[in-house]
Amino acid sequence: MGPITYVLIALFAVVIIVLISNIVIVPQAHAYVIERLGSYHTTWHTGLHIKVPFIERIARRVSLMEQIADFPPQPVITKDNVKMQVDTVVFFQITDCKLYVYGIENPKSAIENLTATTLRNIIGDLELDSTLTSRDIINTKMRAILDEATDPWGIKVNRVELKNIMPPKEIQDAMEKQMRAERERRESILRAEGEKNSTILVAEGQKQAMILDAEAQKQKQILMAEAEKESKIRMAEGEAEAILKVQQATAEGIRLLNEAAPSDKVVALKSLEAFGKAADGKATKIIIPSDIASLAGLATSVKELIKEDK
DSSP states (O other): OOHHHHHHHHHHHHHHHHHHHTEEEEOTTEEEEEEETTEEEEEEOSEEEEOOTTTEEEEEEEEOSOEEEEOOOEEEEOTTSOEEEEEEEEEEEEOOHHHHHHSOSOHHHHHHHHHHHHHHHHHTTSOHHHHHHOHHHHHHHHHHHHHHHHGGGTEEEEEEEEEEEEOOHHHHHHHHHHHHHHHHHHHHHHHHHHHHHHHHHHHHHHHHHHHHHHHHHHHHHHHHHHHHHHHHHHHHHHHHHHHHHHHHHHHHHHHHHHHHOOOHHHHHHHHHHHHHHHTSSOOSOOOOOSOGGGHHHHHHHHHHHHHHHO
C-alpha cells in the first residue's frame, strides 16, 4: 500500500467520524434550536436528526416541561404603609422555542423582576388585612399580568402562588394579641351561653317537676274522691239491700200470717206482747187501748193457750 492509500483511508475515517458526530437525537419533552450560518434555521423536536457539518449548529437546548421559578422574598409596602416580605413561586412552560431563545436575553431573570414589580403594584393597592386574606385574588391577577407580559417571549405562565407573607415583627405581635383577645372573647361568650342554657334548663326542670307534682296531687284527690264516692255507693247499696231484705221478711211474715189465718186469740196475744214491750220501763208514756175491759178475757185466752201448749 502506497502513501495515497493511507491518505484515502484517513480521509474516509475522518468523514465517518464527522458524519457520526453530526447525528443528533432529541429526547422527549425537549427541543433544539438550530442555526445555519449564524441565523435561525429551524427547531428540532423529539427524534433523529442530522446536522450539516460546519454550517449548522445547535444554538439552544430547550426543555418543554413545566418549570418552577422560586424567587427570594421581595419587600413590598401595602396601602396602609406596612412593609413586609412576600415569597412567590411561578410555574411556567415554554411554548415557542424561537421566541424563548431570541425574544429576551435572560428569561428567568426577566420573569423574576416582572414578578417583583407586579407584586408591588397589586399589594400597593391593598391594605394589610386584605393582603393577608386575598391570596387567591392576588395569585389570579399576577398570573394574568405575567402571562400577558411573557407571551412575546414564548413563555406561558400557568400558575403563580404566594408562598409566604411575612409582616414585620411588631405587626405579628399585634396580630397575635388581637387573635388572643378574640379567642378570649369567644370563650367568654361561649361560657355565658353555657351558663344561660344551664339556668334555663334548671328552671325548666323545676317547672316540669312542679307541674308533675300538681298533676299527681290532682290525680290523688280525684282517686280519693272516686274511692269515697264508691264507698258511699256501696254503703248505700248495702243499706238499701238490708232495708229491702227487712221489708221482704216483713212482707213474708205478713203473707205467712195471712196464709195461716190466725185466730183472735193469737192476735190478742201478740198485742199483749207488744204492750209488754212498750211497758218494759223504757217508755215514758203508755197508751192504753180503749177496750181495756177486754184485757181480762185476753189474759184468760193466754192461759188457755199455755195449757194447750203444755
